[in-house]
Amino acid sequence: MTRSEHSARAASNPVAGMATVVVVQLAGAVFLRQFLLIEDWRLVIGLLLIFGAALVLMERVPSLEARVEAAFARHSRLALLLGMAIVLGFPFVLEGNTYALHLCVISMLYAVLALALNFQLGSANIPNFATGASYGIGAYASALLALNFGVSFWVALPVAAVVATIFGFLLGIPSMRTRDSYLALVTIAFGVVIHQLLNNLEFTGGPNGLVGIPVPELFGHSFGDPLVIFGQELPSQANFYYLSALLVLISIVFARRLHDSRVGLAWNALRTDELAARCQGINVTWYKVLAFAVDAFLAGFAGTIYAFYVGFISPDNFTFLVSVTIMTMVIAGGMDNILGVIVGAFLLTLLPEKLRAFSDYRILFFGVTVIAFLMIRPQGLFPQRLRRYGD
Amino acid sequence: MALSASSPVVLEGENLTMRFGGLVAMAEVAFTLKRGEILGIIGPNGAGKSTLLNIITGIYIPSSGEVRLEGERLNGVPAHKIVARGIARTFQSSRLFGDLSVLDNVVIGRHTHTKAGVFDAIFRRGRAKAELEAAAAHAETLLKSVSRGLHEQRHRPAGELAQADRRRLEIARALATDPKVLLLDEPSSGMDDADTDALMDDIRAVCAQRPDLALMIIEHDMRLVASLPHRVMVLDYGQKLADGPYEEIRKIPRVQEAYLGRKATQHAGA
Amino acid sequence: MSELFFQQILNWITLGSVYALIAVGFSLLFGVLNIIHFSHGDVSLLAPFLALTVISTLGSMLGDLNSLSVFVLALLVAIAITGLIGVLLDLVVIQRFRKAPAMMALVATVALGIVLRELIRHLFPNGSNPHAFPRLVEGDVMVGSLSVPLFSLVVIAVSVLVVCALFFMLNSTRLGLHIKAVSQDRDAARLMAINPGRIFRATFFVASAIGAVGGLFFSSYAGMARFDFSIDVGLIGFSAAVVGGLGSMPGAIIGSLLIAGLDTFVQAVVPNGASYRLVFVFLLVIGVLVFRPAGLMGRTLVEKV
Numbered sequence: 019m020t021r022s023e024h025s026a027r028a029a030s031n032p033v034a035g036m037a038t039v040v041v042v043q044l045a046g047a048v049f050l051r052q053f054l055l056i057e058d059w060r061l062v063i064g065l066l067l068i069f070g071a072a073l074v075l076m077e078r079v080p081s082l083e084a085r086v087e088a089a090f091a092r093h094s095r096l097a098l099l100l101g102m103a104i105v106l107g108f109p110f111v112l113e114g115n116t117y118a119l120h121l122c123v124i125s126m127l128y129a130v131l132a133l134a135l136n137f138q139l140g141s142a143n144i145p146n147f148a149t150g151a152s153y154g155i156g157a158y159a160s161a162l163l164a165l166n167f168g169v170s171f172w173v174a175l176p177v178a179a180v181v182a183t184i185f186g187f188l189l190g191i192p193s194m195r196t197r198d199s200y201l202a203l204v205t206i207a208f209g210v211v212i213h214q215l216l217n218n219l220e221f222t223g224g225p226n227g228l229v230g231i232p233v234p235e236l237f238g239h240s241f242g243d244p245l246v247i248f249g250q251e252l253p254s255q256a257n258f259y260y261l262s263a264l265l266v267l268i269s270i271v272f273a274r275r276l277h278d279s280r281v282g283l284a285w286n287a288l289r290t291d292e293l294a295a296r297c298q299g300i301n302v303t304w305y306k307v308l309a310f311a312v313d314a315f316l317a318g319f320a321g322t323i324y325a326f327y328v329g330f331i332s333p334d335n336f337t338f339l340v341s342v343t344i345m346t347m348v349i350a351g352g353m354d355n356i357l358g359v360i361v362g363a364f365l366l367t368l369l370p371e372k373l374r375a376f377s378d379y380r381i382l383f384f385g386v387t388v389i390a391f392l393m394i395r396p397q398g399l400f401p402q403r404l405r406r407y408g409d
Numbered sequence: 410m411a412l413s414a415s416s417p418v419v420l421e422g423e424n425l426t427m428r429f430g431g432l433v434a435m436a437e438v439a440f441t442l443k444r445g446e447i448l449g450i451i452g453p454n455g456a457g458k459s460t461l462l463n464i465i466t467g468i469y470i471p472s473s474g475e476v477r478l479e480g481e482r483l484n485g486v487p488a489h490k491i492v493a494r495g496i497a498r499t500f501q502s503s504r505l506f507g508d509l510s511v512l513d514n515v516v517i518g519r520h521t522h523t524k525a526g527v528f529d530a531i532f533r534r535g536r537a538k539a540e541l542e543a544a545a546a547h548a549e550t551l552l553k554s555v556s557r558g559l560h561e562q563r564h565r566p567a568g569e570l571a572q573a574d575r576r577r578l579e580i581a582r583a584l585a586t587d588p589k590v591l592l593l594d595e596p597s598s599g600m601d602d603a604d605t606d607a608l609m610d611d612i613r614a615v616c617a618q619r620p621d622l623a624l625m626i627i628e629h630d631m632r633l634v635a636s637l638p639h640r641v642m643v644l645d646y647g648q649k650l651a652d653g654p655y656e657e658i659r660k661i662p663r664v665q666e667a668y669l670g671r672k673a674t675q676h677a678g679a
Numbered sequence: 680m681s682e683l684f685f686q687q688i689l690n691w692i693t694l695g696s697v698y699a700l701i702a703v704g705f706s707l708l709f710g711v712l713n714i715i716h717f718s719h720g721d722v723s724l725l726a727p728f729l730a731l732t733v734i735s736t737l738g739s740m741l742g743d744l745n746s747l748s749v750f751v752l753a754l755l756v757a758i759a760i761t762g763l764i765g766v767l768l769d770l771v772v773i774q775r776f777r778k779a780p781a782m783m784a785l786v787a788t789v790a791l792g793i794v795l796r797e798l799i800r801h802l803f804p805n806g807s808n809p810h811a812f813p814r815l816v817e818g819d820v821m822v823g824s825l826s827v828p829l830f831s832l833v834v835i836a837v838s839v840l841v842v843c844a845l846f847f848m849l850n851s852t853r854l855g856l857h858i859k860a861v862s863q864d865r866d867a868a869r870l871m872a873i874n875p876g877r878i879f880r881a882t883f884f885v886a887s888a889i890g891a892v893g894g895l896f897f898s899s900y901a902g903m904a905r906f907d908f909s910i911d912v913g914l915i916g917f918s919a920a921v922v923g924g925l926g927s928m929p930g931a932i933i934g935s936l937l938i939a940g941l942d943t944f945v946q947a948v949v950p951n952g953a954s955y956r957l958v959f960v961f962l963l964v965i966g967v968l969v970f971r972p973a974g975l976m977g978r979t980l981v982e983k984v
Contacts, residue, residue, distance in 0.1 A: 139782075143780065143782050144782075145782050145785055145786055147789070191969070192965055192968055192969050195968065195969055195972045196968050196969075196972050198715075198781040198782065198785065199709075199714075199715035199781065199785055199921075199925070200921060200968055200972065202715070202717075202785050202789075203914075203917060203918065203921055203964065203968075204964070204965055204968060206914065207914070207918070207961035207964055207965060208961075208965075210914065210957050210961060211957065211958045211961050211962070214954065214955065214957050214958050215955075215958060217954070218951065218954040218955060271531070272531055275530045275531050275534055275537075276527065276530050276531065278530075278538070278541075279525055279529075279530035279537050279538075279541060280520065280523050280524075280525045280530070280537065280540070280541055280544075281525070281526065281527055281530050282530075283509075283513060283516060283517050283520075283541075284517070284520060286506065286508075286509055286513075286517075287506050287509075287517045287520075290505075290506040290507060290508060290509070291504045291505075291506065293468070293504065294500065294504040294505070294506070295506075295517075296468075296487075296488040296489050296492075297466060297468075297488060297489075297492060297497070297498055297500075298489075298492060298517050298518050298520050298521075298582065298586065299489045299490075299492035299493050299520045299521035299586060300489055300517070300520050301487075301489045302489070308527060312527065338910070339793075342789065342790070342793060345786065346790075349786065378801075379797070379801065381793060381797050382793075382794060382797035382798070382801065384790075384793070385790040385791070385793035385794035385797060386790075386794055388786060388787065388789075388790035389772060389787050389790045389791060389794065392776070392779075392783050392786065392787045392790075393772065393775050393787070396779075396783060402508070404509070404510040404513070404564065404566065405509075405510060405513055406564070407512070407516075407541070407542055407545035407546075
């Protein structure tokens, strides 16, 4: 049976389609909640097995996958509304667990970073090892503005993103003349240079970094205070939870719109064959630089939120290894697949935290994960999909 | 055909020389191509056929000489801008975007006719989407006109296509740029006779629909060279050996020795 | 000539020799495989840890031996094992990416480098901490009125010897000719009954073993072995190969001397230069890449269409 027949069948039964959407989304939410709250490592492994089994099932039974896909395509508005409701309500079901909320915030920031890198690594196949540096530039730019000039968070946020973007453009310039391995070296070098400068310059506080970054405020409500909604009190982390969730939403909108646009197509074209892309009239250099800028822009946002959330930053928050971590998330989740990249970010942020016994082996784990995925399943957990028009 | 003695020259090359280090890949080659004309280019491997295509499309910059499209110099114009000016090409070893759908390959060919940038894609989505959907609709029509079979496979990844369909898709992708000049680099390579016949019909159909389109075809298959082009240019060791209708050039002994050889003589005799 | 200036010159050439031993491996592997083996620096810096392991094992097995002979034996064993580890990495990981897009091999070998570093950290006793690593030779030689550390002379002499041996091997032996054949055209070489797989393994062994010599010298120079040395040294070795032009052996040596020169100069002249040395080195790399994308000695490749 072809995919379109399946879509037709799913479409002919709206109740079943809507039920599919609701069940899949709720199951995802419940899964994440349990994953965040359980402590016992055996249960963590058990949940992972369930997740793996679900993926295998989807892959082995394509009709099931097609059905879920068709249901989400047909009831996209329902999926969106329910998804937003779940994200908004999620902090309420975490039993006031501040650590779980904290993990959500960090996972979401990494999701933004992974989506940012996905523009390059996923869409255009440019290996950029400097996303961590752009993240750091955003964090330092906003923190310095706040500490030295008393600039408020809400102003620092876009300014820092612009600063990071300018650096992104600068980093992109060598890409006009260099490719592949050479370009990778330039990005690694850029990351090391930024780290070493942050570590040594006077005004960035050297290895101690910057401390005392003020807590943001919104309409008189300090983000350091507990959040009270409908008479229910949520820990102060919830402020940043909603803020990061908003940033993830914005990033998804960016990612989707770019992917489904002429720009995304041009990136995909140069990913497969630069020369053929040039011969279709694509200005390959410009699109590469653009990918660098978009990556840095989103990473700058994430950096700002991180700086104001944690309150202090140091060069070691933004090392080469951070870039490698982000890269692992994109590769494991699925290059050029938005859902996959987000799942990758959550999985790889949460796993080392949940498997405490292994937390010392975290970097080793990331390295092995990258190699294993590239060797065994280079398309990642969620492979990229072909575009459809006018659906 | 629209070609007549008074048809204007659309593309011309003058004194084209290409050196790689000490190696001279092309020496003082000149050519002209008229509107609506089909020019075949033949010559043994390493004769400079692909070099010529790469010079015309801006991938190589000639060491000396110049290429003019409708009188305008193309030297130094980057490859992507040459496409926008109206020269499209295919590749000898078909270079499709294999992990994208057949339709997307053609939509990418519309790149120079669409405008949306990052800003439009994010903040003026309606406009960007309408533009891309128009491009997709155009691509569908184009696919259908080039080959029905290809159109039916438009949602498959291009990498899964059979050899003959890959060639057709490359031609469709190149046509999507609305070229004035189309350069085909060995379109029939790797095809059997039946596929080649079908390809020739497709090319004829394409030309019939676009009487002004000028074509340059590099070929090895003598059946194609004998029947499709109006004129054939023979290259050997980077130099032009002959230029004229197939019936004439095949009689030149040097051409027979250099390239046509026994097989062609047989064809000619048959 | 002032004594200090002379010391700096000597420092420069010593450091340049060490970098060159690692850079030629990057260049050799790139020439043959056409991919970047990013973890080559990490492989090279396994050698000091292997040597320390051999020393402690031999010490406990055989009791007190003539320490110099044990040391030299340990170095040779470490070099051989490092070479074999290079081959092993190719067999297990890198060869899977021969036909894959360059980006994949690149990312995979970056990850491989991380794995190697982390393995040292976790498997070697107290792997996170620096371990004292002995000088190869102590003492000075008087040249006129100048005292020259014997260590520098040994490093420079051995490096020159190793590089000469490599050049001889590449240009005058059967293996070298096969390596060249494979690096120029893999398929043509196969037609000439050269087994590319064997050539790849031989190249990995040679490159990794030469890198091991560099790694040992570096640890000996620094007086210690650290698991994270390879980040700096690997990046510098790779940068040297890139600056010189990947695939060109003389380029790798020139690149190494250039980078070591800048390194030494910055540390001597710029205030607090030691903290900024990588900034300068990488600015040089980026500059060279922007203006001469194929490196100083590299040929600009014309893409085959």
